[in-house]
Amino acid sequence: MTAIARRGVCLVISAPSGAGKSTIANALRASEPRLSHSVSVTTRQSRPGEHEGVHYHFRSMETFREMARKGELLEWAEVFGRGYGTPRAPVEAALAGGRDMVFDIDWQGHRQLRAALPEDVVSLFVLPPSLAELERRLHSRASDDPAEIERRMAAARDEISHWAEFDHVIVNDELDRAVNAARSILIAARLETVRQTGLAQMVASFAPHVVGG
C-alpha cells in the first residue's frame, strides 16, 4: 500500500504581547522536530539576541511595502506602527510537502491566513492570567523600553477582544500545562488532515466522481 501524503498544518498562535506565545512556540518546536517556524518579515529593529532570518527577516519599510505589492507576503499588517508579514513561498512549500508550521502572528494575520488557507489553519489564542501579570512579564523580559511596554499594554485589550475568532483559547499560567495544551491541539489537527486525506483517497479509489478525481 502506498503511503498517504497529507498536507501540513498551519498552527497559528496569537496573544497580547508578553503573554508567552513565543515561549510556547519554542517549547513546542523543541519537542516536535518536524515543526518549523514561519519567519516573518518586520520593519522593527532587532532586539539583542535576535538574528536575521532566525527570529525575523528585518527589512526597511520600503522593502516591506514592495514585498506586499508583489504578492510575496501571504498576509501582512501594521502592528505597533510597524510592518509585519508572512513570506508566502516557505509556507506553500511546507504545506505541499506535508510539513507543519507554527505562526506567531496577531489577530489580523490570523484572519487573513484563515481566509487564504481555510483548510489548513488551526488557531490558538493565549491569554495571560491577568493584565497585571502581562505587564510583569513584559518588564521581566527586559526587551522593550518603558514607552514600548506602555504601547503594548495599551494594545493588549484590543488584541484580547478578538479571542473568540480562534479555534482554541488557553490561559498561560503554568508554562508546562500551556505547552501540553498546544501540543494536543497540533496532534489533533494532524490526525484530522490524515483522516481527511485518507478518506478522500479511499473514496476516489472506488467513486472518483464523488471527490472530483
Ligand SMILES: Nc1nc2c(ncn2[C@@H]2O[C@H](COP(=O)(O)OP(=O)(O)O)[C@@H](O)[C@H]2O)c(=O)[nH]1
Ligand atoms: N500579522 C502579523 N503579525 C505578526 C507577524 N509577525 C509577528 N506579528 C505580531 O506582531 C506583534 C509584535 O511582535 P514582536 O515585535 O515580535 O513582539 P512580541 O510579540 O512582544 O515578542 C505580535 O502580536 C506578533 O504576533 C506577521 O508576520 N504577521
Ligand SMILES: Nc1ncnc2c1ncn2[C@@H]1O[C@H](COP(=O)(O)OP(=O)(O)O)[C@@H](O)[C@H]1O
Ligand atoms: N507561564 C509563564 N509563567 C511565567 N513567565 C512566563 C510564562 N510564559 C512566558 N513567560 C515569560 O514572559 C515573558 C514574555 O514571553 P514571550 O514568549 O516573549 O511573549 P510573547 O511572544 O507573547 O510576546 C518572557 O520573559 C517569558 O519567559
